[in-house]
Amino acid sequence: MRRPMFGIGVVFFLSTAAALIFGFNFAVATGLFLLLCSGLALLLVRRYRGTAACLLLAAALAMGLAALREARYLRPVEGLAGRTVYLKGRVTEITYYDQNARYLLDARIPLQDGRELKTNLLLYAHTPLPTHLNEELSGYVSLTLPGNKGKYRWLNLSKRILLSGSFSEEPQITAKAQAERTPGYYIGELREYLVRQNERLLPGDAAALASAMLLGQKQRVSDEVQLDFRRAGLIHLMAVSGFHVTLVAALLLGIFRIAGIPRRWGGLLVLPFLLLFVAVAGFTASAVRAGLMTGLGMAALALREQYDPPSALGFAILAECICDPYSALGAGFLLSFSACAGILFAGPAIRAWLCRVWGAEPEETGRLRRMLRESFAISLAAFLFTLPVQIYLFDTFSLIAPVASVLSMPVATGMLWCAAVALLLAAVPFLFPLARILSLATGLLARLLSSLAAGFSAIPFAVLPVRYEFIKWLVMVFYLGALLLAIGRAAKRTRRFCALLAVGVLAAGLGSAQLLYRDTAQLTIFSGMDAAVLVRGNRAALIGFPKTFYQSRVIESYLRDLQIRSLELALSTNLDNEESLGAASLFRKYPPRQVVMPAAGRYTENILHALPYGQRVVNRARIDQLETMGIGLKLLPCSCGAGCSIDFGGANLLKTNEDCVIMKGDYQTQGIIRGWMLVKERRDGKRMKVSEDGDRLTTYTFRIQKGE
Numbered sequence: 001m002r003r004p005m006f007g008i009g010v011v012f013f014l015s016t017a018a019a020l021i022f023g024f025n026f027a028v029a030t031g032l033f034l035l036l037c038s039g040l041a042l043l044l045v046r047r048y049r050g051t052a053a054c055l056l057l058a059a060a061l062a063m064g065l066a067a068l069r070e071a072r073y074l075r076p077v078e079g080l081a082g083r084t085v086y087l088k089g090r091v092t093e094i095t096y097y098d099q100n101a102r103y104l105l106d107a108r109i110p111l112q113d114g115r116e117l118k119t120n121l122l123l124y125a126h127t128p129l130p131t132h133l134n135e136e137l138s139g140y141v142s143l144t145l146p147g148n149k150g151k152y153r154w155l156n157l158s159k160r161i162l163l164s165g166s167f168s169e170e171p172q173i174t175a176k177a178q179a180e181r182t183p184g185y186y187i188g189e190l191r192e193y194l195v196r197q198n199e200r201l202l203p204g205d206a207a208a209l210a211s212a213m214l215l216g217q218k219q220r221v222s223d224e225v226q227l228d229f230r231r232a233g234l235i236h237l238m239a240v241s242g243f244h245v246t247l248v249a250a251l252l253l254g255i256f257r258i259a260g261i262p263r264r265w266g267g268l269l270v271l272p273f274l275l276l277f278v279a280v281a282g283f284t285a286s287a288v289r290a291g292l293m294t295g296l297g298m299a300a301l302a303l304r305e306q307y308d309p310p311s312a313l314g315f316a317i318l319a320e321c322i323c324d325p326y327s328a329l330g331a332g333f334l335l336s337f338s339a340c341a342g343i344l345f346a347g348p349a350i351r352a353w354l355c356r357v358w359g360a361e362p363e364e365t366g367r368l369r370r371m372l373r374e375s376f377a378i379s380l381a382a383f384l385f386t387l388p389v390q391i392y393l394f395d396t397f398s399l400i401a402p403v404a405s406v407l408s409m410p411v412a413t414g415m416l417w418c419a420a421v422a423l424l425l426a427a428v429p430f431l432f433p434l435a436r437i438l439s440l441a442t443g444l445l446a447r448l449l450s451s452l453a454a455g456f457s458a459i460p461f462a463v464l465p466v467r468y469e470f471i472k473w474l475v476m477v478f479y480l481g482a483l484l485l486a487i488g489r490a491a492k493r494t495r496r497f498c499a500l501l502a503v504g505v506l507a508a509g510l511g512s513a514q515l516l517y518r519d520t521a522q523l524t525i526f527s528g529m530d531a532a533v534l535v536r537g538n539r540a541a542l543i544g545f546p547k548t549f550y551q552s553r554v555i556e557s558y559l560r561d562l563q564i565r566s567l568e569l570a571l572s573t574n575l576d577n578e579e580s581l582g583a584a585s586l587f588r589k590y591p592p593r594q595v596v597m598p599a600a601g602r603y604t605e606n607i608l609h610a611l612p613y614g615q616r617v618v619n620r621a622r623i624d625q626l627e628t629m630g631i632g633l634k635l636l637p638c639s640c641g642a643g644c645s646i647d648f649g650g651a652n653l654l655k656t657n658e659d660c661v662i663m664k665g666d667y668q669t670q671g672i673i674r675g676w677m678l679v680k681e682r683r684d685g686k687r688m689k690v691s692e693d694g695d696r697l698t699t700y701t702f703r704i705q706k707g708e
Helices: 004-022 024-044 049-078 151-158 183-201 204-215 223-231 242-258 263-280 285-303 309-323 325-329 331-345 347-358 367-394 401-426 429-457 469-487 492-516 549-561 581-589 602-610
Strands: 084-096 101-110 116-125 136-144 161-167 172-174 396-398 463-465 520-526 532-536 539-543 569-571 595-597 617-619 625-628 631-638 641-648 651-656 671-674 677-681 688-692 697-703
Touching: 004 024, 004 049, 004 309, 004 325, 024 049, 049 116, 049 161, 049 309, 049 325, 084 116, 084 183, 116 136, 151 161, 151 325, 151 331, 183 204, 183 263, 183 401, 183 429, 204 223, 204 401, 204 429, 223 429, 223 549, 242 263, 242 285, 242 331, 242 401, 263 285, 285 309, 285 331, 309 325, 309 331, 325 331, 331 347, 331 367, 347 367, 367 396, 367 401, 367 469, 396 401, 401 429, 463 549, 520 549, 532 549, 549 581, 569 625, 581 602, 595 602
Parallel strands: 116 161, 539 569, 569 595, 595 617, 651 671
Antiparallel strands: 084 101, 084 136, 101 116, 136 161, 136 172, 396 463, 520 532, 520 697, 532 539, 625 631, 631 641, 641 651, 671 677, 688 697
């Protein structure tokens, strides 16, 4: 084998993923079988028997580690679900919502046998608690398992979140001064110090973006900015990965070189700083992968040894899967390793193709053209290899991501270097004025980067959905096969055919999805919003109004992706005058043909100002039934507004507001949604399909017979 470490790492990852997907029994049985096969390979295989034995042994060890992890950590935790226990935990992350809050705890749970279980705990609170990061919470907590299934389950497990819950009584808060001093405590304090320094040096939005890009702390970034970066294919800039670690290592090497330290010894001095940087970033999968590969590169530089990136990638895969098998199916792991593999294996071919297109050899092109070629080759290679992962994880993909990355990378590079140097200068009191001056450039670059993301996200068809499961798997399988054949040692004609096949299957998958939407109606629910969109063909109706500008942006993006230009109906389901910014913003761009809402109040007045003159408005108090796009809607009285029974030709859904009690009973509905949480689901044959995607959308698709 030419690169044994890379082969072992890939086999270890694939075996770990298979063990997690198929479960404990499969992992144990297959692991024992592979262990037996590795021994037989040494006896029966004549050629490459060492290679075959090593790969089989690596697969067996991966299966065994995954099974051991589940038996030792996951199964004891699952036994705690549904119980109320007393625990202590250090607050490591806080996320605030409209009225609620979510806390991530590094918790310690005492077990009946005297042992203490250490795990991450996701704690929900209906009202924010008066606590801060690195303080300790203690009290009785009702434990549950994270409710997500499938790929969302691996997302939680890859973050080491094994349990969730809520306090059954007011918790006790231990201040930082009395909190237990652990390595995690000091790392958290350093992270918060750097975030506070960013907030001192930069205005609010720029400080939040700098903290996200430099430290991976996205909690302070507004939802609108995150939406723009996600739709533009630039969300990877907010996750510490190879781009960030490489820039930090290059900056440190430059500082050591200015200080007169030889490059060889500078590589060794960089290693502890890299470890600290990865720790501050939270030891995420992408940060660990980048830290390990960059650290191996620095060690090779110090030892004057040859550095082989594919072997380093294989070692990083192996180390990550051994330390945490659940990360093998996490979004950070899959995106980071697939992007790195694309850059290593497809980057040179794309670079050579660009040279042929531009009609010049690499050494003959100018510096600017060479930089553009390198940036585009890296972005396109990463996009091609991460595309199947994006479709699997998010059910969407961005076609403009390579171009957006090329144009944004220089801005992001300048911003990260300026922000890092400003933080270093701010640590010295008499150099703080220089940090202030440098932070001006950081703020300008942050605003420019946000403007680029907003501009790219507003482009039509920036994000394309792939929501049907069998189409998604069809696209992924054929695309992966064509990609592997294209980069293999095949003839040029075969590689071109494979590339065309990949594009053709991708286009056919999207076209088939559009065909499958014929004779259907979809009700799409947006997580965290009291609003839903009813779609039939190229027409849409809005049930429930968005409250905030961010919520209107999400709905607007969804309508734009479906090529919908106006709304047939806008139906309010609120009695009280609530925040009207979101609805007013949405109606300016998508004016509905008919509006049903309360007749008076400040909420109504604000929305009327956003509607075109002469807009038809119906008083909701005078109507209980209406029809739009051939779909019947029936308003039902409830405690906080109006429930809405949606009749899809015999298949019904009942929509109510959060914490609402329907006064007229169940109505034999197919699904009851309270606060947009699915409480009960009953499918009527094959006429209803429920699907979720990575943007936290739940879509109910109903087949409507002709004539309905």
